[in-house]
Amino acid sequence: MSGKYDVMDDTSRLILHRTPRQDVAKGITIMVKGEGVRLTDKAGNSYLDMEAGITRPVHIGYGRQEVARAAYDQMCQLHYFSPFGYANEPAIDLADLLARITPGDINRFTFECSGSEAVEAAMKLAKHYHYFRGNKACFKIISRKGAYHGVNGYGVRALGTVMPMRQMMEPVAPGAVYVEPPYCYRCAYGLAYPDCDLKCATDIERTIEFEGAELISAFIGEPIMQGFGAVSPPREYWPIVRGICNKYDILLIIDEVICGFGRTGKMFGVEHFGIQADMLTMAKGISSGYVPLGAVGCTDKVMELIENFLHLHTYGNHPVACAAGLKNIEIIQSENLVDNSEELGQYFLDGLKALEHHEIVGEARGRGLWLALDLTADKKTRAPFPMNRIANLISRAKQLGVIIKSMGCALEFAPPLIITKEEIDEALKVIDQCIAEEERNMRI
Ligand SMILES: Cc1ncc(COP(=O)(O)O)c(C=O)c1O
Missing domain, CATH: 3.90.1150.10 (Aspartate Aminotransferase, domain 1)
Structure with a gap:
C-alpha cells in the first residue's frame, strides 16, 4: 500500500498530521531509508x-543492525510481562548500567516510553517525596520561560511561555511557576554577563519566597536549554540554583532528554556544571530512537520514604525497549x-x-x-x-x-x-x- 504515495499530501486523509496545514498542502517528504x-x-x-x-x-546513526538484533532476540526470549509486582532482566541490566554512568548518586530507575512520560513520572515522584515526608500540600513546580519538557499534563505545565502549545492546552495543571531563562544573548533583564551577577539564577529565590517554599516540590530545567537554540548558561548558574533548592528543600530535576548520552560532549549535560541532581529525566539518545524509551533516575534520598510509587502503566520497564537501549549505550561507549x-x-x-x-x-x-x-x-x-x-x-x-x-x-x-x-x-x-x-x- 505504501507504494502508492510519494508525498504525504496524498496520505493526509489517513495520517493525523502534526504539521501546519499549509505545509501539508505543499507536500510532506516521506523518508524511506537511513544509513x-x-x-x-x-x-x-x-x-x-x-x-x-x-x-x-x-x-x-541510522541502520544499526546490532540494536535491531538485540530487540529481536529479546522479543523471541520474552517480549513482555507486567512491570507491577515483577521485574525483567533487560530493565535491571539497563538500570545497573545507568547507575554506573549517571553522575553522582543517581541509582534508582524507572523506564517509560518517552521523554514526556519521564518528565511526568519525575514530577509525580517529586510530589510523592514531599507527601511521604508529611508535606501533602506541595504542588508547585518551577521551570524557565521558553523551556520545553514534553506534552503530557505536568510537562505542559512546565512548558514555559514561548510555545503556542501551552496556550492551546490551557488551563494547564495548577502550580506552574516560571522564572527567567539564562539566555544571555537576549537577557530578559537587559544585563550582560558577568556584571549581571547571575540575576536569572539569584532571582529564583525571590520567586520562591513569593510563591511559598512549602508549596514548591521541584525545579526542572535542562542543563543546556533547547528554547532559543542550544543555550548554555554561565558556569555559576547551576551551582546557584542547586544552592537555592537545597536551602528551601526543593528537588532539582535535571531534564537530560536532549543533553543525555553524549549530545553536549559529556555523557550527561549536568556534568558540565559539577552539581548533583536529585532526579534525571532521560529519553532520545537512550535508545537513539530505535525504540520508544524514556527513563527517570533518582537518588536514594528521593526514594527512601516513598512506600509505593503510584505510577502504573502497561509498558513501563518494557523488556524490548530496555534491551535495545542497553545495546545503544554500549555502542555509544565502545565507539x-x-x-x-x-x-x-x-x-x-x-x-x-x-x-x-x-x-x-x-x-x-x-x-x-x-x-x-x-x-x-x-x-x-x-x-x-x-x-x-x-x-x-x-x-x-x-x-x-x-x-x-x-x-x-x-x-x-x-x-x-x-x-x-x-x-x-x-x-x-x-x-x-x-x-x-x-x-x-x-x-x-
Ligand atoms: C528537554 C525535553 N524534555 C522532554 C521532552 C519530551 O520528550 P518526548 O518528545 O520524547 O516526549 C523533550 C522533547 O523534545 C525535551 O526536549
Whole structure:
C-alpha cells in the first residue's frame, strides 16, 4: 500500500498530521531509508541529517543492525510481562548500567516510553517525596520561560511561555511557576554577563519566597536549554540554583532528554556544571530512537520514604525497549561517541563562528554536537530575525540536501554523534550559502 504515495499530501486523509496545514498542502517528504548520517526519501533524494532525526534522538546513526538484533532476540526470549509486582532482566541490566554512568548518586530507575512520560513520572515522584515526608500540600513546580519538557499534563505545565502549545492546552495543571531563562544573548533583564551577577539564577529565590517554599516540590530545567537554540548558561548558574533548592528543600530535576548520552560532549549535560541532581529525566539518545524509551533516575534520598510509587502503566520497564537501549549505550561507549561529540562539536562550532561575519548572524554557540546560530535583523539591537525568512533558509538547505531546523530565531544543529569532519564541512558550506542567499534576498 505504501507504494502508492510519494508525498504525504496524498496520505493526509489517513495520517493525523502534526504539521501546519499549509505545509501539508505543499507536500510532506516521506523518508524511506537511513544509513549512518544520511537519509533517502521516497523520490530518491538524499540528505545529510544535521538534526539527528529532527527531534534529535539518533545518536548512533541510522541502520544499526546490532540494536535491531538485540530487540529481536529479546522479543523471541520474552517480549513482555507486567512491570507491577515483577521485574525483567533487560530493565535491571539497563538500570545497573545507568547507575554506573549517571553522575553522582543517581541509582534508582524507572523506564517509560518517552521523554514526556519521564518528565511526568519525575514530577509525580517529586510530589510523592514531599507527601511521604508529611508535606501533602506541595504542588508547585518551577521551570524557565521558553523551556520545553514534553506534552503530557505536568510537562505542559512546565512548558514555559514561548510555545503556542501551552496556550492551546490551557488551563494547564495548577502550580506552574516560571522564572527567567539564562539566555544571555537576549537577557530578559537587559544585563550582560558577568556584571549581571547571575540575576536569572539569584532571582529564583525571590520567586520562591513569593510563591511559598512549602508549596514548591521541584525545579526542572535542562542543563543546556533547547528554547532559543542550544543555550548554555554561565558556569555559576547551576551551582546557584542547586544552592537555592537545597536551602528551601526543593528537588532539582535535571531534564537530560536532549543533553543525555553524549549530545553536549559529556555523557550527561549536568556534568558540565559539577552539581548533583536529585532526579534525571532521560529519553532520545537512550535508545537513539530505535525504540520508544524514556527513563527517570533518582537518588536514594528521593526514594527512601516513598512506600509505593503510584505510577502504573502497561509498558513501563518494557523488556524490548530496555534491551535495545542497553545495546545503544554500549555502542555509544565502545565507539567513543561522547569524545567525538566533544571534539567534532568544537570543530563544528569553530566553523559556525567563522559565519559570524554575516550581517544576520548574531551569535554562534552551543556545546558538543548541539549548536546554534542565533540570527538577528539588527546586530546592534539583537532584534529577532523574521520567522518566515528562517523557514526559507531551512527549506533552501533541504533543497541542497542538508536537513537543519530552527529554535526560536536560531538555526539549530544536532547531528548524529558518529558524524565526521568531512560531513561537517559539507554542511557548513551549505549553511554559509543559504545565509548568503537570504541576505541577498533581503536586500532586493
Ligand atoms: C528537554 C525535553 N524534555 C522532554 C521532552 C519530551 O520528550 P518526548 O518528545 O520524547 O516526549 C523533550 C522533547 O523534545 C525535551 O526536549
